[in-house]
Amino acid sequence: MLIKRKDGDVQPGIKWGPFVMRIPLIHLRFSLTNLLQGLAVAGATGLALVPYFIALLGLSFEEAVVMAMFHSMLISFSWMFFGDPYAPGWLTPAIPFVVAFITAPAYLGDHTAQFQAMTALSLNFAFVLIFLGVTGLGAKLVKVVPNVFKGGIILGAAVAAFLRVTKDGDAANVFQSAPIAGTLGVVVCLVFAFSKPLQALAVNNKTLAKILGLGLLPGFIIAGTVGYFTGEFTYNIRWEILDVGAAATSLWAKASPFAIGWPPIDVFVASFPLALITYILFFGDVVTGNEMIEQAQKARSDEKLELNGSRAHMATGIRNVLMGIIAPFFTTQGVLWTGIQVILLKRWTAGRDKVDSIFDSIGSFYAFGLPILFILLPLVTLLQPLLPVALAVTLILTAFACATLALSLVSDATERGAMVITAMAFSVFEPWLGLLIGLITIAALCGTKVFMPSDSHKSGPESDESKP
Template identity: 30%
Template sequence: MLYKREYGKEQPYIPLGIFKVRLPIIHYKWEWSEFFQAILMCATCLGAIPVLTEVLGVSNDIAWSMVIINGILYVLHSLLGDPVVPGWITPSIPLTIAFLSNYIIGVERTQALVALQLEVGIIFLIFGITGMASKVITNVPRSLKAGILLGAGIASIFGEFKEGGRFGIYPIAVTAGILLAYFLLFSHRFRALRKKNKFIDKLGSFGMLPAVALAIIIGPLVGELPIPNIEIGTFIKLPDIAGIIKTLSPFSIGFPSLSVFIQAVPMAVMAYIIAFGDFVTSESLVNESNNSRQDELIDFNANRSNLVSAVRNLIQGLFSPYTQLSGPLWAAVTASISQRYKDGKKAMDSLVGGMGTFRWTTMLAVATIPIVTLVQPVLPVALSLTLLVQGYICTRLAMDICETETDKGIAGVMGTVIVAKSAAWGLAVGIIMYVLLSGRKTVKAEEKVESSISEIDKKSLLK
């Protein structure tokens, strides 16, 4: 039986402390557009396979099994009331790989990853349990929030276009895919066309799906990607849990030494600083969705998101350490679903329904052999597209957050330092600039603006 939402209220749920348990079909409608989008977008999730095999030296079968387990853990967010699509701590991946390269591939490197992921999980846990996460999100100045978002956005785009980036390897497929993705997701002209044509409106309801499909078609035609070799024999891939535990779990290979845990601390802190940008992005996207419609109240709680992210990282650190780590947000897809949600209740009944449908579907898709073999050739291009869309979203949100000229200047410098040096350097520079440039009058003016915006938001929700 489907529980119906009262106008202006939250989607029904089963209360469980800070968590809000929701099951698909029972607590929210199944959104078919997100279902079909997830089938092809699972290619990005599967993009972890070549990284895992190269960095950890595991077999393709073990890496695929690790992706399936990661997909199961993704579902925890929508299951426990987090209204976003979770993902990796994507910008930290090159930093994580650089950290792991200091250790010999095999047991030594795996133990270093175990130490890192367990520490990241503990940081998430501390911020979630103490309630510090929500306080930090609320009290961090706009200029610093914008700087974090700007740094994450520029890093995502720069990584694809720099020497050795995926754009140089798949220029035609990436160009065609990203132009279509930008047009479908962000073009005002396309939104106007959707109102006039039913086919175009339907096309727009599938988010990034058409862009990935176009890359699958164009890539082989121009010789940048191989033709998919779809396997239709065995239908479901069962993860080799015993093999993963034997190869990677600290219960089998031994726990890292104290010195390795100490060496991993700076990288763990940087990973959380980067993930903090995802919380800022999540809050911004949810606020935009709340302001766009009055029929549903969407509750984003940074403490809850931290706790779920902590559980994922701790489980993986103990049984299936993951080079991508477990982050609170897949910005590109969350924004894509949020964009369709803004089209009204006919387009999507509930935001949590769209987010939940997507993640339940990817959980199944990454274990479905015909789907995996279909999208396997396009894995690097799909990853490139999602990073380029994430870059657009983060830079746009960063500019929206800025209220004053000082905000813009601090954000610009801070974002650049994040890309050029590291997240830790960028945060330090941002804090110093904020203290130097934002006097008490500026702070009071910002608080007054935030108070006014908050009052407007409250009034719009009560209409």
């Protein structure tokens, strides 16, 4: 029996410590539209790292799929057990740094050493997150950051996402690998998500409204169909069920520190700087997610979306610990999937008659925490050619949503210019150097007063940091 929410309250759930657990079909409803989107988009994107697992870490196809399934399960269960109103995902911008780290001469070719390095990275990152979450320092840091610096971080994410989509040889460059089908799929998804003229037409056209309500799914169907006829996509369907038990057992023997041994102290020390760099990216995602939610909250007074920076730090830290000791591949456990967050929030802002709670959308998109898709090899192999489309779509949506959000945060021309320079620094240089350049630029052009807490730099509903 569904528990109904009182108008203006937080969606009901079961509190445990600083977290809130919400049980499917009791604290949230089922949404077929978001389930279908999740199967196509989350399924394809979740499998996108399988080639990395095989080529870099020496896993078989079955082991790589089980590893991806475990990562997706941790992501899918995050909202259910911890209660954050974010659509969780990877820390995608850190993946190139991680690949460079584990392909250094000290690790290259030694898969045991590579997995130990991944475990060390994950546990170091988890330590940083949990420490900042338990002490409350992480939440305070998020609150005191001025809008101009938030905008620089968010706009930097937009530029970085766009650059990755257009980079030659990158897996996300579907315009290069499948120019006709990929371009068509990306354009349809972008137009369906953000086109104001199309949304205006849908007000008086029920058929169009239903199609738009399917979100990204039509774009994937069109891309997959066109790609088949143009020869850009080849479908090699395997009609079998994945033997999860056998693949999980062999994966455990190859990857878990309980089987291969724990990383030496020197590996923990060597990986700690990269964990700190990744925290900058995590911080940017928290800032982006909070700003998105605060903007969307203005359209829905019937449900209060509770933001808690400390909880987000601890929840992500716990997921990184679990990932690091079972199936380590660092950066697969982040706080926000920006492109999907904007899609789910957009439908949520359409009103309670469309989506009762944001958790209805998040829960259905992530299939209530059980990514059974990965077990069904016919579906896995059907989605396999669409992996570049899924990456490109999420990155383009991320770029567009982040750009529009960042530009709305400041109105002063000088602050906007400083924000653009900060964004370019974040997208071109390593995160720590981008951070340094951004701070210096903003302080020099806007003055140090922007870093002082004041009402002029606060926006949106008050967060719930004071609660345990």
